[in-house]
Amino acid sequence: MKRVFPTLIQxxxxxxxxxxxxxxxxxxxxxxxxxxxxxxxxxxxxGEALKEAMESGQVLREDLFITTKLPPHYxxxxxxxxxxxxxxxxxxxDYVDLYLIHVPFSIDREYLKAIGEEKMYQKPEEPxxxxxxxxxxxxxxxxxxxRTVTDELIEAFFLLYHFQGMEKLVDEGLVRSxxxxxxxxxxxxxxIDNCSIKPANLQVECxxxxxxxxxxxxxxxxxxxxxxxxxxxxxxxxxxTCAGEPVLLEDPVVKKVGDKHKKSPAQVLLRWLIQRNICVxxxxxxxxxxxxxxxxxxxxxxEADVEEMNTLGTKNLRYFLYExxxxxxxxxxxxxxxx
Numbered sequence: 001m002k003r004v005f006p007t008l009i010q011x012x013x014x015x016x017x018x019x020x021x022x023x024x025x026x027x028x029x030x031x032x033x034x035x036x037x038x039x040x041x042x043x044x045x046x047g048e049a050l051k052e053a054m055e056s057g058q059v060l061r062e063d064l065f066i067t068t069k070l071p072p073h074y075x076x077x078x079x080x081x082x083x084x085x086x087x088x089x090x091x092x093x094d095y096v097d098l099y100l101i102h103v104p105f106s107i108d109r110e111y112l113k114a115i116g117e118e119k120m121y122q123k124p125e126e127p128x129x130x131x132x133x134x135x136x137x138x139x140x141x142x143x144x145x146x147r148t149v150t151d152e153l154i155e156a157f158f159l160l161y162h163f164q165g166m167e168k169l170v171d172e173g174l175v176r177s178x179x180x181x182x183x184x185x186x187x188x189x190x191x192i193d194n195c196s197i198k199p200a201n202l203q204v205e206c207x208x209x210x211x212x213x214x215x216x217x218x219x220x221x222x223x224x225x226x227x228x229x230x231x232x233x234x235x236x237x238x239x240x241t242c243a244g245e246p247v248l249l250e251d252p253v254v255k256k257v258g259d260k261h262k263k264s265p266a267q268v269l270l271r272w273l274i275q276r277n278i279c280v281x282x283x284x285x286x287x288x289x290x291x292x293x294x295x296x297x298x299x300x301x302x303e304a305d306v307e308e309m310n311t312l313g314t315k316n317l318r319y320f321l322y323e324x325x326x327x328x329x330x331x332x333x334x335x336x337x338x339x
Contacts, residue, residue: 077165
């Protein structure tokens with residue numbers, strides 16, 4: 001069955017009470033696609049709000065599109081079902097519409113449990129114990145015809161090994177579509193070349209400073225829907241952790257285009273992505289911003305606007321580097337010189 005991905009997706013930061021109220025408000029505004037993740041710890045609040053909305057008749061389950069993600073310490077076919085069952089329990093749902101592998105690198109669950117889950121995205125003191133890797137026996141389990149094992153083959157089959165666990169969830173009716181998040185093009189190709197069910201979606205950081213043109217073309221060629229997280233450049237994160245880097249929402253070009261259309265910088269940035277056929281994933285619990293982010297379908301950027309916005313892509317600025325995870329063999333981005 002062909003799946004239709006709603007263009008506007010909502011993700012919720014903040015406290016638990018804020019999240020639940022924000023979901024309820026988003027439903028009133030008209031949002032129907034909600035993005036969750038095991039590691040965000042927002043599934044229970046989203047689930048409570050959705051349950052109330054469905055029980056009151058405000059919305060039907062078939063009108064909703066719910067995404068959640070497999071955490072890195074469950075990146076193992078033997079653990080995938082356990083992680084999804086937990087997510088379904090918190091979301092109070094029988095199935096999710098889209099299930100993504102959150103990151104390509106895998107963390108040893110028992111080791112993480114011993115040191116504390118709060119250290120999941122901190123630089124590990126013992127990377128060899130922290131990250132899991134694929135042994136030769138698993139490669140032969142996936143493909144008995146393999147004779148020569150190389151480092152590249154190990155990486156390719158490790159990613160495929162994870163994805164096979166996701167495919168079973170589709171067969172069992174617990175997941176309608178499966179996909180990837182934070183994977184690079186080579187990693188995606190490894191999966192495509194060997195999977196039974198092709199990934200339907202790729203969620204990555206994408207915005208005017210990081211347009212991901214080559215990756216978008218690749219996804220279009222393979223009929224993979226691209227979803228942009230941090231479509232506004234994640235201004236709070238940028239100011240807190242990327243000192244000296246420009247803040248996308250404050251860019252003069254974005255403000256100029258917004259003034260022309262009597263729209264906010266956020267609306268311009270979202271509209272620019274939507275016109276590239278990219279799903280957008282803004283995050284907010286603020287009622288005014290929830291409404292503002294939704295009101296982007298009543299105007300269009302003209303050719304001159306698009307050309308001007310496209311000039312911002314020369315910055316090629318990635319805010320989310322997951323630098324503490326550079327020690328993983330499956331790290332998806334170019335490593336820093338210090339790594």
